[in-house]
Amino acid sequence: MAKWTGVDSISLTLESDEDTCGIYANGWNRIGVTITVDPTDEHADAMDIDPKHLAGRVWLVDYLTESNLNWKGSSGWCYSNAANEFTAIPDGYSARPEATTEADGARPVSVTFYVYCSPGVNRKSIGAKVKTDSGDIYTSSRSGYSHSKVTLNPRAALTYMRRDVDWDWSRATTKEGSNTKRVTTNAWNYYLSLKATDNYFVTFRAHGHYGDAGYEGLFAYNMPDESRHKKFYGGYVWYSEPHKSGTGEIVNFPRGNDWWDYVNIYDRAYPERYLCFTWVCATTTDFEWDLPNGPITGLKAAYVTRIVAWDRYGNSGTFWVDGNDITYELKIYDHNP
Structure with a gap:
């Protein structure tokens, strides 16, 4: 040989x-x-x-x-x-x-x-x-x-900052819609993406959210006293990869209220290039939101959710979304360790 x-x-x-x-x-x-x-x-x-x-x-x-x-x-x-x-x-x-x-x-x-x-x-x-x-x-x-x-x-x-990213939003569609017999739900999707014409994010990591089945991605909620606990404000980050169009479970109250809903997520082109969040306000008509339901054990809780995003060359930016803003909107900030 x-x-x-x-x-x-x-x-x-x-x-x-x-x-x-x-x-x-x-x-x-x-x-x-x-x-x-x-x-x-x-x-x-x-x-x-x-x-x-x-x-x-x-x-x-x-x-x-x-x-x-x-x-x-x-x-x-x-x-x-x-x-x-x-x-x-x-x-x-x-x-x-x-x-x-x-x-x-x-x-x-x-x-x-x-x-x-x-x-x-x-x-x-x-x-x-x-x-x-x-x-x-x-x-x-x-x-x-x-x-x-x-x-x-x-x-x-490169280190990306808030000025380098887009953070825009649009109304989202939910499975139940405005089911006014029991609950009226308004939901908005927020989209984190790189503000560039020749580059884009390719992967994301989210730190600070619930991971329980049925509550994946929930990072903040509030049921204010002035609404007599009939309003539920929630924030979700849809962190699972690969990103693809589908639904995410929201407003999950199976115990007592027998209610949960789903929202359409990753509903834009090139879903792998952005991270999708959902802000939701769900208002009940004939009951209060029952507690506990899964990790929702009180009237208010919030993570300070940290997001790391990498572009296709491995450059990254680190941001945070403050769950304490949940009653009004979702806001994103530069992360200062």
């Missing part, structure tokens, strides 16, 4: 088919770098190797010094074999690359790694080092066997 002992060539390319691009130095933005190798046997004849085998015998290195980049590291210039939600090239090719190789047995053979970096790094030219089954090492570097490289230009990470 032929033994892999050498290579004819080593080349590196970016997913954009360019040899240089930007990268946000935030530890999240990942840029796909594909290394392609022409393997040869002990007779210098072309041979086939499994791409998975190559993946365990190739490393990304500094093109000038040949020092290894940090494998799955947390600082400096690092790389991994896995893409993430933030695998996109700034101002360029933005389709999410596949963490894959060419079909088994193909020649030449390729493997793709994903480079990322922490704040404060300098521009980096990247090559590759290959170790054959015979233990011979070939490098693509300034002084190496090949001279192919890609160059990444770090950009300062």
Whole structure:
């Protein structure tokens, strides 16, 4: 059986088919770098190797010094074999690359790694080092066997503030509607999205809300004394991903009142690009809201709900929604830790 002992060539390319691009130095933005190798046997004849085998015998290195980049590291210039939600090239090719190789047995053979970096790094030219089954090492570097490289230009990470996001709203549709026989419900959906023409949020995390079945996303409620507890004000954040059009359960009072309702959520185009909230006011006609019902055990409670939103390059903003505003509207603010 032929033994892999050498290579004819080593080349590196970016997913954009360019040899240089930007990268946000935030530890999240990942840029796909594909290394392609022409393997040869002990007779210098072309041979086939499994791409998975190559993946365990190739490393990304500094093109000038040949020092290894940090494998799955947390600082400096690092790389991994896995893409993430933030695998996109700034101002360029933005389709999410596949963490894959060419079909088994193909020649030449390729493997793709994903480079990322922490704040404060300098521009980096990247090559590759290959170790054959015979233990011979070939490098693509300034002084190496090949001279192919890609160059990444770090950009300062962005931190989004309230001025950078849209926070708009529109009336929402509920399943029961204005069922004036028992309850009249008015609901409004609020939408958190990035205020940009060429970028958008891709994932969100919400901290500070109930997670009980039937009350998922409820973060504030109030049944004011002046309404004789016939009004229920509630705020919900629909945090589950992936975002998709559907319904969310609201005004859930199955004990005593035998009442609950549903609201249409993620009712705009591109639901994955925004986080949907619902503000609701439900007024009873022939009873008061009974307590307790699930986590609703008093007349008023509120979380200060913290939201973290990331764009497609891994830049983020942190905001909070004050549940104490629930009687009037939903408001969003910059988060100051």
